[in-house]
Amino acid sequence: MIETIVFDVGETITRDDRYWASWADWLGAPRHSLSALVGAVVARGQDNAEALRLLRPGIDIDAEYQAREAAGRGEALDEADLYADVRPALTALRELGVRVIIAGNQTSRAGELLRDLDLPADLVVTSGEWHVAKPQPQFFERVREVARAAPSATVYVGDHPANDIFPAKAAGLRTAHIRRGPWGHLWADDPEVAAAADWRIDSLFQLASIAKG
CATH class of the missing domain: 3.40.50.1000 (HAD superfamily/HAD-like)
Incomplete structure (x- = not known):
């Protein structure tokens, strides 16, 4: 039992669609581009965060997360x-x-x-x-x-x-x-x-x- x-x-x-859309907006990238990259890393069996690194090589994800929060554009549910x-x-x-x-x-x-x-x-x-x-x-x-x-x-x-x-x-x-x-x-x-x-x-x-x- x-x-x-x-x-x-x-x-x-x-659902993760708004999450990824908010990241695309923050980075000034087309939403469909980041969505496609998420699909690519999924197909490779990689972690989703790799999509952000493909979009912005060298990105410090933790620093960007903090910057989003400070700007009032952080996590929302x-x-x-x-x-x-x-x-x-x-x-x-x-x-x-x-x-x-x-x-x-x-x-x-x-x-x-x-x-x-x-x-x-x-x-x-x-x-x-x-x-x-x-x-x-x-x-x-x-x-x-x-x-x-x-x-x-x-x-x-x-x-x-x-x-x-x-x-x-x-x-x-x-x-x-x-x-x-x-x-x-x-x-x-x-x-x-x-x-x-x-x-x-x-x-x-x-x-x-x-x-x-």
Whole structure:
């Protein structure tokens, strides 16, 4: 029986299109150019941040992030950034008695913004707050701690094979790969992803039946 479900954030809970559009605007680049570069690094199996480095070689991403915040053009999240199934699906899981956790590779500021959305979750936390990021094993050790359930009764849901599915599986957790966002679509039928994922889903609504067993 599944007792806890833990969710990745980007392209699992939230859409990333506004995030990348804001970076393109800040750097004075066409939005479609950065979007295409994100697609390119996804296809190569690289981290999304490499798209910024391709667009602006030598960029200091941390410094640019701070400059954006100082200029009032920093991180933002609101209801429009959530996928439509998030609230009803998470609500349904909690009604089933499932512990719902959101834990992804985001900044501390993103954690604050997510909690401000008052999502139906028992815990919202980010790598910036834990000071360790996926795919590091220590991140998933923290996931196991906050899950308050055996690893075999805990599911980690994400779109990214290298950051979500493979390390969560290595940590002994159950895994659900969601087909959405560039990573989710491109790698959905990869044999290694198919082998590592206990479930492959197209919507968070499917998790209720998984939780029921």
